[in-house]
Amino acid sequence: MTEFATTTRLRTPAGTWWLLGSLYTTQFLALGFLSVALVALLQEQGASMSRVSLIYLLGTVWAFKLLWAPLLDHFGWTRLGHYRGWLLLTQAGLVLAPLAMMALDPVVDFPAVYALAVLVAVLSATQDVATDAIACRTLPETERGLGNGIQTAGGLLGNLLGGGVLVMAYPSIGWSACMGWLAAGTAVSLAQLAWLSEPGQRLTPLAARTLYGRLRTFWPDAGGIGWLFVLLLFPFASGLAYGLVTPLLVASGWGMERIGLVTNVAGSLLSAGSALAAGWLLPRWGRRRALVMAAAINLFGSAALLAPWAGWGGVGGSDAALTLAVCLYFLCYTPLHVVLATLMMDRVHPASAGTDYSLQFSVFMLSSMGSATLAPLLTDALGMRDTLLVGAVAALASVVLAWRPRLSTPPAPATAPTPARPS
The missing domain is CATH 1.20.1250.20 (MFS general substrate transporter like domains)
Known part of the structure; x- marks a missing residue:
């Protein structure tokens, strides 16, 4: 394979770039917030370190996503689009999970909150598998570098917004408002998926x-x-x-x-x-x-x-x-x-x-x-x-x-x- 020629004009539509950036950002919004905020809240309430350590396990879910990645390649939706169907499902779940947490107290209702947090971790990892697959099949070779730059930057931005900005706002706006903002931010990507068109060639599972x-x-x-x-x-x-x-x-x-x-x-x-x-x-x-x-x-x-x-x-x-x-x-x-x-x-x-x-x-x-x-x-x-x-x-x-x-x-x-x- 020869080195790729310099390109000044992108072949991938602007809407696809915005969608990829949005998906890579919002997959980390709720997970970034929960990973930081729950640790701080539990420590403030004097919770045991064994309970606090459960929060750190959320990040390890991503290391095991290869165990169910083949299922996303095998099962798909013809009408919705093979991976687009998975994105609609996981992104909707990432919107609904924070909404379900709005009425819960993160300390008093910790078992329920933690169960939903685990669900968020699984959904975000699954969404990442589908997003990566879409990027692999959609982006031409000359644009994969930019695609992965957006992937990395989006993840960092999501962590910054969820685990940084929203955590700093928590003392002022409270738990329920934070959950509302997480759901609203994640819903942006869900709305964008309405315009996603997968590559023309039909995928034979x-x-x-x-x-x-x-x-x-x-x-x-x-x-x-x-x-x-x-x-x-x-x-x-x-x-x-x-x-x-x-x-x-x-x-x-x-x-x-x-x-x-x-x-x-x-x-x-x-x-x-x-x-x-x-x-x-x-x-x-x-x-x-x-x-x-x-x-x-x-x-x-x-x-x-x-x-x-x-x-x-x-x-x-x-x-x-x-x-x-x-x-x-x-x-x-x-x-x-x-x-x-x-x-x-x-x-x-x-x-x-x-x-x-x-x-x-x-x-x-x-x-x-x-x-x-x-x-x-x-x-x-x-x-x-x-x-x-x-x-x-x-x-x-x-x-x-x-x-x-x-x-x-x-x-x-x-x-x-x-x-x-x-x-």
């Missing part, structure tokens, strides 16, 4: 058994163990650094309010901006150059967090320099996410788009979340500086590996899995 078999047969088609290793190594460095951002700032004497402002607000905005920029530049640079540049930028961002040990911030240093280092990290880690997501999209088959993409993204997410979880444990054993050095070495290895031409050029499409009779 594969047998469920064939689709679940893709969890095993996909990797040889995608590049084998080498591509699997890439999805494990590349996000490891940024995940390790992410797990140490807050501990680093706490150790430097920062208060939680200031940490939240820099990481949740400034960090999210910088990450969203760099994601959109990476998506715009990708077709102009080509896959290989973009992958090398994104890996190098990620190395720079991971290394920036070593600033306190170079005398540029923290104890005895400048807090402004430490702020700059953290902002550089958030600015530098999302381009690699965008490029890798685009390469994942290049490797999917239209008949198993949801399964293929979810499988790759779950591996990526497992490495990122796993390294962030591992970071404090490594810090106990090695110290914070040496743990960050481990991440920097992993980022450097990613830069070296990114030079391999085969990574940015997916293998020739394999023969499509044979459709079986509908089950």
Whole structure:
């Protein structure tokens, strides 16, 4: 496959871009709010840490979406559109769930609220599978970079609005009003779906058994163990650094309010901006150059967090320099996410788009979340500086590996899995 030519005119209609951005944003609105607000409310009421820990389990639902992604590829609606039907169903559920929570007290009625929160997590993960499948089948190769830039930026914006802005408004407007705003914001995407038209070619559903078999047969088609290793190594460095951002700032004497402002607000905005920029530049640079540049930028961002040990911030240093280092990290880690997501999209088959993409993204997410979880444990054993050095070495290895031409050029499409009779 040759590098993609520079394009200045988008083939995908503007309405589709707005819809994708809206879907990727609203899938995180309610989940972002509940993940932050419920923790704060339970802690204020003196709830046990075992109950508080239940909230953190909500985010792990996304790591398991590959288990039901094949069902979305297999079952569909002819009249509504195969994946459009799933989007209508999940988006409607994401509107109704907050409305159902309006009359509940988040502390007194915690079991019911938590059950609905789990439903929100499942619906948002399922909506993401369908949205990714639509994007894979709709966007031409030259526009997938921009599509994944919008995907990343939309998720960050949804978290910022739900887990940031609305959480800050909660003391003034209360629980019921917050639920109303979440439902209203999510309903915007539901209304936009009325104008969605799936790609013209009719999708012939594969047998469920064939689709679940893709969890095993996909990797040889995608590049084998080498591509699997890439999805494990590349996000490891940024995940390790992410797990140490807050501990680093706490150790430097920062208060939680200031940490939240820099990481949740400034960090999210910088990450969203760099994601959109990476998506715009990708077709102009080509896959290989973009992958090398994104890996190098990620190395720079991971290394920036070593600033306190170079005398540029923290104890005895400048807090402004430490702020700059953290902002550089958030600015530098999302381009690699965008490029890798685009390469994942290049490797999917239209008949198993949801399964293929979810499988790759779950591996990526497992490495990122796993390294962030591992970071404090490594810090106990090695110290914070040496743990960050481990991440920097992993980022450097990613830069070296990114030079391999085969990574940015997916293998020739394999023969499509044979459709079986509908089950």
